[in-house]
Amino acid sequence: MTALQAALANKRVLICVGSGGVGKTTVAATLALRAAVDGRPSIVCTIDPAKRLANSLGLSGLGNEEAEVPASVLERLGVKPRAPLHAMMLDMKATWDDLITRVAPPEQRERIFANRFYQSLSTALAGSQEYIAMEKVWDLRRSKDYELVVLDTPPTAHALDFLDAPNRVLDFLDNEAAKWLLTPALKAGKVGLSLFNLGGSYVTRALSRFTGTEMLQELSSFMLTLSSMNEGFRERARGVRELLEDQTTGFVLVTSPNPERLDEAIHFHKLLKQNRMEMTAIVVNRVHPLPTQAQWADAATLTPTRRAKVEETLRETQVLAQQDLEGLAQLRAACPGTPLIQVPRFGLDVHDLTALWGTGRYLLGDDVLA
Template sequence: MTDSVLGQVVASKRVIVCVGSGGVGKTTVSAALALKGAQLGRKALVLTIDPARRLAASLGLSELGNAETRISTDMLRAAGLEPKGELFAMMLDLKRTWDDLIIKRAPADRREAILGSRFYQQLSSALAGSQEYIAMEKLVDLRLNRDYDLLVLDTPPTAHALDFLDAPNRVLDFIGNERVRSLLSPALKAGHLGLKVLNLTGGYFVRTLSRLTGFALLQELADFLGTLAPMYDVFKERAVKVKQVLGSQETAFVLVTSPHPLTVDESAFFHTLLLQDAMPVAAVVANRVNQAQVKAEELAAEQLVALAGKLEGAPTEFSEPAVERLRNAVAETESLARADERQLARLASLCAPTPLVRVPRFDE
């Protein structure tokens, strides 16, 4: 990693959070940052919840699990690297991580009821923000209770920036929704009989919801909220701790993007939200940037043939149409590079003064 901006971030921070749209290369950037930390002598862990297992592929592994896995020094040396520190990686199992949180934090007499509830299954798997929340919860747990010098979080792809920033609030709203709790409070206080009386004596919300969902399901919701109620303060406390760690001077956000116009717009918006939320944004990384090595109009036919001759499997002789096709390909690459540069100039302006780091497109 030759860029001084990212090099300084890796050398000085305890937590790096890589954020951005899906498909821009966050996982690869996250792995590279953690690897650089290990090369600098730090004990580094890169953490992902990517179900496509791109992190394992980036590190040359067949698979990763919910446990922290050390990347062998021999494997790194085989790739021409000489790390002074240690590199670990893990892929979060969302359901298991949620279960571990409940087992650790829930009152002993309520754990089984919570874990067995269908509403808990919704919370731990499908609720908007649940992935982001549990990833941040695990990050904070590792930061406070383990001895890693550097933690790099590869955040899940988000359709909208607010999915990430609002994750703790969405989970808290599900657990402690005041409106639902007030409407169901007689049942929560009186138990099964209270809910039956409420349903029979005029609770419009309850009667309507009961018709739509069935009385048994509504009773189950009341039971679940009652069981989970004592944990609201625990989740609230943890959400505050997450906010403190993310806003710490030892934490840095790296916003990963690409030169695509729509991605630039979304990244600029995300950058604004991060700053408004007082999150420490250290750099914007523009990944897979097209670069023109030469200009088509400056190449003579002989130079094009010489250039093509360097390609693997290229023929020894080229016809005039083949040379022209090569010239068009070089011109197309040059055009793509100019388009990328225009978008990056716009991105740099929108995100100023945050440093913009360019990562060129590499052949697969």
């Protein structure tokens, strides 16, 4: 049994991480698809606003509500799914609003929704996207509807935002500055901005939108309202942190043979290990396969002009494939003990269920690059 076969059979959450443009969405959708076909009710969640996931699954669109992929669509693959497959695209603000609706008393919800600091928090605050994605996964993980939740994450440009998001929320709620917000001195505008140095720019980026008393009033109002719900937020943030570290949660690191992408993958692998996260596998997508003997033999049967062109293409492909092999060797050396899975570069982008199924054959070990 390969690493990803074992993960699809035993994990409850798979988190696909990696740089932008390396095929995370495709890998996430493929894993959820294969799990459903194998009999585990599954859902794939993406933050990518592009329509690739919906199109790949045969859906007209995706939103913040869970959408079931019709069994009839899956049966076009020639397989009968043994469990349902769902998909959703996380809307950041809608997901934050759902969280407030669950945690806040009815009389406080509208006050929070109208608060400008909350509006910044729910749309643009550093780390907010990463946290709310994991918050949603935590909700889905507790649901009885799904045995496997697969998350397609934002790119790794801010990898620490993703890994640290629950801790930063807890730090924010516990910070002494937050307690000062409840004092008359602050509400009178007598407390300086230095109080809000709450760990990097997690809060201060949002504060930069306001000035002076206006900022203090908005933030004070937000924290006064939030104070009655702190324990609810803490409980959920602790749950998210525990989910990241749980043995039933696995990380699938997706990359490509591009040297820059490989460097980023090695860095993120190191971060995951340092944070004691469960590394399930590294998927190297879009690998150039070496030309086969059959391809060279076929070229030899062509007319001289046609043969020269085909052989030139084969030589170029061989150079690219050799470069990819060198990059893969460096990746193996830098990430010992983590299974490495290769998916070839296909002629066309993966844009439908048939292509997803073909990708899955490499991910799960049915097909292997020579």
